[in-house]
Amino acid sequence: MFDGIVVVALIVIGLFALVPLLVVVAASLTPYSEVLANGGYVLFPTSFTLEGYIAMWNTTRIPQAMLVSTFVTVVGTALNMILSTGIAWPLSRKEMPGRTFILLALVFTTVFNAGIIPTYLIVKNTGLLNSIWAMIIPSALSVFNVFIMKTFFEGLPSELSESARLDGAGEVRLLLRIIFPLAVPVLLTIGLFYAVANWNTFFAAIFYVRDASLQPLQVVLRDLLTSNPDAAFDPDEVTPALTLRMAAVVITALPMIVVYPFIQKHFQKGVLIGSVKS
Amino acid sequence: MVMAESAQHQLSHTEQRAAKRPAPSRRRRTWAHIKRYKALYIMMVPALAYVAVYKYGPMYGLLIAFKNYNLGLGILASQWADPWYRHFSEFFSSPYAGQLLTNTLLISVYKLVIGTVAAIVVALLFNECRTNWFRRTVQTVSYMPHFLSWVIVYGVCVALLSQSTGVLNNFLSDTFGFTVPFLNSTDWFRTVLVTSDVWKDIGWGAIIYLAAMVGINQDLYEAARMDGAGRLRQIWSITLPGIRNVIILLLVLKIGGILDAGFDQIFVFLNPQVYSVGDIIDTWVYRAGLVDLNYSQAAAVGLFKSVIGFVLMVTVNRMARRWDGQVW
Numbered sequence: 001m002f003d004g005i006v007v008v009a010l011i012v013i014g015l016f017a018l019v020p021l022l023v024v025v026a027a028s029l030t031p032y033s034e035v036l037a038n039g040g041y042v043l044f045p046t047s048f049t050l051e052g053y054i055a056m057w058n059t060t061r062i063p064q065a066m067l068v069s070t071f072v073t074v075v076g077t078a079l080n081m082i083l084s085t086g087i088a089w090p091l092s093r094k095e096m097p098g099r100t101f102i103l104l105a106l107v108f109t110t111v112f113n114a115g116i117i118p119t120y121l122i123v124k125n126t127g128l129l130n131s132i133w134a135m136i137i138p139s140a141l142s143v144f145n146v147f148i149m150k151t152f153f154e155g156l157p158s159e160l161s162e163s164a165r166l167d168g169a170g171e172v173r174l175l176l177r178i179i180f181p182l183a184v185p186v187l188l189t190i191g192l193f194y195a196v197a198n199w200n201t202f203f204a205a206i207f208y209v210r211d212a213s214l215q216p217l218q219v220v221l222r223d224l225l226t227s228n229p230d231a232a233f234d235p236d237e238v239t240p241a242l243t244l245r246m247a248a249v250v251i252t253a254l255p256m257i258v259v260y261p262f263i264q265k266h267f268q269k270g271v272l273i274g275s276v277k278s
Numbered sequence: 279m280v281m282a283e284s285a286q287h288q289l290s291h292t293e294q295r296a297a298k299r300p301a302p303s304r305r306r307r308t309w310a311h312i313k314r315y316k317a318l319y320i321m322m323v324p325a326l327a328y329v330a331v332y333k334y335g336p337m338y339g340l341l342i343a344f345k346n347y348n349l350g351l352g353i354l355a356s357q358w359a360d361p362w363y364r365h366f367s368e369f370f371s372s373p374y375a376g377q378l379l380t381n382t383l384l385i386s387v388y389k390l391v392i393g394t395v396a397a398i399v400v401a402l403l404f405n406e407c408r409t410n411w412f413r414r415t416v417q418t419v420s421y422m423p424h425f426l427s428w429v430i431v432y433g434v435c436v437a438l439l440s441q442s443t444g445v446l447n448n449f450l451s452d453t454f455g456f457t458v459p460f461l462n463s464t465d466w467f468r469t470v471l472v473t474s475d476v477w478k479d480i481g482w483g484a485i486i487y488l489a490a491m492v493g494i495n496q497d498l499y500e501a502a503r504m505d506g507a508g509r510l511r512q513i514w515s516i517t518l519p520g521i522r523n524v525i526i527l528l529l530v531l532k533i534g535g536i537l538d539a540g541f542d543q544i545f546v547f548l549n550p551q552v553y554s555v556g557d558i559i560d561t562w563v564y565r566a567g568l569v570d571l572n573y574s575q576a577a578a579v580g581l582f583k584s585v586i587g588f589v590l591m592v593t594v595n596r597m598a599r600r601w602d603g604q605v606w
Binding site for chain 2: 002003006007009010011013014016017018020021023024027035038039040041042043082083084086087089090091093096097102105106109111112113114115116117118119120121122123126137138140141143146170171172175196199200202203206207218219221222225226242245246248249252253256257260263264
């Protein structure tokens with residue numbers, strides 16, 4: 001009886017998460033004519049077409065935006081990882097002089113944040129305004145991710161670094177040859193967290209980038225979604241047709257859904273390590 | 279294992295060598311110590327430079343909250359505001375201040391309470407589910423929306439809730455003959471915000487509670503069963519008290535950000551028709567500063583928000599520490 005209720009409740013939760021996504025996929029494949037004939041999207045369309053995807057590809061700024069987002073994700077994530085491991089590893093070495101001071105300085109940035117306007121002024125003064133780097137450099141490091149990494153490194157046996165040092169390996173060799181191979185799970189998790197954040201970048205573009213050709217996917221998608229909201233009944237009106245909008249939603253979400261199984265394997269542990277310690 | 283053993287062996291070897299050397303002066307030892315870690319300091323340079331420029335740099339920029347910032351003159355040369363708190367008092371005497379604070383707090387508290395309760399309930403359900411493969415499948419599905427951007431979630435909401443084309447409104451008009459402007463009406467806006475927030479993060483939020491539940495000593499349940507406690511009774515008397523510390527910890531963390539109210543989401547969902555119920559401090563700061571170029575006023579309001587957040591964080595954290603050992 002009790003187990004039955006639990007199972008039913010979990011099915012409801014699963015559907016609650018899944019059905020809205022299926023609606024979007026179905027909507028992206030429904031011919032525009034059928035949407036108009038129904039007076040809106042339906043849960044179970046009767047016919048399917050790729051016209052939304054073709055129109056999206058040919059008539060919108062989505063392809064260009066994909067290039068921008070891909071660049072931001074690849075270059076941004078590489079930079080994120082270099083900076084994060086560069087600081088997380090030294091901070092995990094309890095004997096390093098000055099460690100406590102740096103830790104405090106980092107923690108302070110997580111509880112006090114100067115706000116939107118002063119940050120904008122710094123980005124402006126460092127010359128990033130209206131360049132693709134405005135979406136990469138101001139978010140080059142997440143203190144939260146650094147703490148997750150640091151906690152993982154602290155869990156490694158300290159004899160490892162001692163012995164490597166005595167064998168004549170420098171700090172860099174030690175990190176690259178001995179620590180990294182052991183840290184693959186946490187590096188993957190954090191890398192994927194950063195990649196997701198970079199792919200989803202939106203505010204940096206809204207705040208710091210004016211040039212239309214530099215807009216990432218999320219911004220172009222939002223423009224498509226909010227252009228003439230709720231007023232698309234004119235059959236002569238072709239772009240952005242409803243089907244096209246949903247095709248753009250699916251394309252923007254697709255990379256996340258594809259990498260999701262890989263993140264999913266690791267993130268539970270990652271999140272826990274991070275939350276327990278900080 | 280082999281590596282660890284050899285490490286120990288060599289460690290003792292160096293200790294012997296160190297013992298033979300005469301002890302250097304204290305200062306020189308400190309220097310030698312720091313020099314030994316040179317490579318580590320060099321490694322940290324890029325990250326520390328980033329933190330200094332993009333995290334601490336803006337704190338210096340906060341000066342403009344007390345000045346009449348002039349873009350041409352820059353931060354230092356701009357005139358001081360007269361009196362120094364002018365931008366703060368102007369904001370608080372304006373008609374929108376009350377509304378912005380109300381909206382921010384209401385949206386935040388709704389999300390905090392409903393989101394926390396939902397996550398705990400979901401974690402309880404996962405914890406009670408005895409069929410492993412089924413539990414894992416539902417978990418996998420329910421985490422997924424967390425990784426989608428708010429723009430995508432807005433797209434999902436358009437597909438479901440748009441008044442002219444949404445699935446839900448299509449169903450309502452076919453069945454009952456009316457439609458509801460979910461996305462553009464003041465009556466529904468906050469409901470849509472909270473519901474979509476719960477949708478996005480319900481599975482994700484449950485992770486930590488679930489982990490805490492798994493850590494509870496199984497003997498307690500055994501003993502409770504012997505005493506004749508049912509499943510509900512066990513949840514109430516063992517599971518929930520068992521995760522009390524985690525609940526408090528997460529609440530503390532979230533209360534520090536109570537004036538944030540989820541800027542990312544609200545910015546994407548907001549439109550002028552719903553400003554009266556959905557405009558929050560941060561969305562206003564964005565418009566006042568970066569759209570209307572009223573930098574000083576916007577920075578002042580942003581500073582007010584950050585200071586309150588900081589004070590709340592420190593206070594609640596201290597309170598939580600004191601309550602911790604006490605009976606609930």
